Amino acid sequence: MRLRLADADEAVADVRSGSSVLVGGFGLAGQPVELIDALLRTDADDLTIISNNAGNGDTGLALLIAHDRVRKVICSFPRQVDSWHFDAAFRDGRLELEVVPQGTLAERIRAGGAGIGGFFTPTAYGTPLADGKEVRVIDGRGHVFETPIRADAAMIKAHLGDLAGNLVYRKTTRNFGPIMATAAETTIVQVSKVLPVGSLDPEMVVTPGIYTDVIVESA
Amino acid sequence: MRLRLADADEAVADVRSGSSVLVGGFGLAGQPVELIDALLRTDADDLTIISNNAGNGDTGLALLIAHDRVRKVICSFPRQVDSWHFDAAFRDGRLELEVVPQGTLAERIRAGGAGIGGFFTPTAYGTPLADGKEVRVIDGRGHVFETPIRADAAMIKAHLGDLAGNLVYRKTTRNFGPIMATAAETTIVQVSKVLPVGSLDPEMVVTPGIYTDVIVESA
């Protein structure tokens, strides 16, 4: 119940240069565009962005990269048909890239939020993405050791929120929101509507309010 | 969609002697009593039961233990005011016991269902429950290595199910059901009502039908 209601600019004001930021969304679905736009209006740079993709077209994350605000991207799928800003920054050497398999990215973020110190996964065993990582054969199968991801801030988009910070999502926009909300010092959520406490069925809540720090209504 | 509708006796017929069985519930809340009663009517013994508790009073799990059908219990909290059947069997040496912290039990079951080979957790570090286990200091904090739990069968209780196997739970009966459903060769679910496909809001489904093998309606 320490939820803070804010507009987008107030909400992102605490994201400082050098911060790590989890950014929700799979492509544009679930991408917190209003929050990213607000972050663009600050002077925070040297950011580490953890997100599934590295921006699409000339909006959101792509602009953050285009404006050289990002030092490093940790993601599973940077290269897309419309990722020209990422592509250019990467080829120019203006950007560091860590490619992580999508499921491992999700699991590392979950581990960060769940207080797990690290885990062994079969994903990427025997591939270049396991290079330099600890490996272990468990029950006859090769596994790679992966470490948790936590960040200074998470910026996510949900559908509805209540004044206790409980969140529900809409269709495939749910993607990274629920796990990113758990893995940041400050979780900033953009919702289409903020409802009174008691408006959401407790059986339907996907992200309990304990994870939500700042909420921005953006219809 | 390979869901099998069955009565309780048909549902548990494949649980053989020597099987490992995940049993849902926290105390009586969410305990699949009809399925356990049906299992009592079979001749399966030498069972390994993985469950948070080890039976209450003279019903369900407690009876399974009373009738010497259980070789080993893996649980977090066997001793309760009404766990006399467990207490007697344990003191007589008729039962092997593995005590696991409740959160580690949950996480090991989740790991089993999620294809994780093992994980490091700070829980139990420096305590007798870490004896003999691999430990590792991660970011200055002691962690214990824990392995996934999978079982031959899971017996759980949900509130409503549909003919695609999707499940929703009711209040605190949700407890171990959603994770146990993921970690068994065969997941057997007792629900109060089976609904036509399309009756459950896809945003509300807690256990997707892919995890449900056999469903038993038990009003």
Place this chain on the structure above:
Amino acid sequence: MKPTLDREALARLVAGDIPHGSYVNLGIGQPTQISDFLSPELQITLHTENGMLGMGPAATAEEIDPDLINAGKVAVTELPGAAYFHQADSFAIMRGGHLDIAVMGALQVSAGGDLANWHTGEPDAIPAVGGAMDLAVGARQTWVMMTLFTRSGKPKIVPQCSYPLTGEYCVTRVYSDHAVLLINDGVVTVRELFGISHAELESRLHGVRLSPAARHGRNA
């Protein structure tokens, strides 16, 4: 000298120290009683490890629903803004450091903040740990609520725990009938005394070095 605290007064004292807006887990037994003294204006949200945030008071007659229980398996109620989740998610809340405070009972607490509360270590005891170890490592602060001495008069604050540990270096405060003690980096500071003098406390807690009462108020 203030009188010794009874269980109710102790529960009231702990309740008054929980900051506004906290997320709290109250352990089985004595700590459960704290909830009776949490005023709604404090907007404190209770977590129960069997899968709920926003737990309300114990259910009375017609409210009792066997599907809605707390970690002590007592029927409880649901407050507006509640949420249900499964066990892996519930313990992710604990272990992930998202709870502000856990209040638990104890058999022993060491001067370094080690907690022993799950096992007497007797060979014929049946071990049962539940969520205690996860709470001990996970909550940002672990407070203990207990009597300061056993029935036979032995201190429960000890230089080193003789009982099997629940967690290392986790207890930050002890609320007891005789004293409120703050534990920080191996230093035990006396915040308040009830029915016992500092000198007597020191002599009865042999081997535990006590710092004098902190000057900077109750919420230090």
Place this chain on the structure above:
Amino acid sequence: MKPTLDREALARLVAGDIPHGSYVNLGIGQPTQISDFLSPELQITLHTENGMLGMGPAATAEEIDPDLINAGKVAVTELPGAAYFHQADSFAIMRGGHLDIAVMGALQVSAGGDLANWHTGEPDAIPAVGGAMDLAVGARQTWVMMTLFTRSGKPKIVPQCSYPLTGEYCVTRVYSDHAVLLINDGVVTVRELFGISHAELESRLHGVRLSPAARHGRNA
């Protein structure tokens, strides 16, 4: 000799081989087309790794909802019985061995079933892996759908992959324009040929040992 398969015929062939009631993930690109040939009576449930089971066909004009997309970021529809979940839960379904079949494209498949489909290994290529590695290790069966030769005529079935791997020993079948091949413990069995003779196939897949067509039917 049967004629070479075009993409549509290939998609139809794969669709017909998916057993009744299967849970299937269709990779980005060519495999997506398989869904056009899955009849509802087969009760096949499609998983999309961005967080859904029960995915329906691509959305048409008025159905398009930017909040409902597939892994290729194409607007799709929801079938009755669908369920949504977050990314960690979605990949638990994959990595945990709960999907019956994943169908993916490939750059190369080795005779031992290794899959290479995410990276050409060229120094200036931008790597992007998405969910391919998780699918490769997780699905009970990994089927590959591709042309058997590159545009320049090089075979994509090779003794050892020269491209960086996606996963080891994971591919069990290859559906291509020229042949359906079954891979099992390092043995490549020819199930069907299209527009190519066994002898010609053998000579063009130099270094890959082919077993003759299996006798025991299509679903071997």
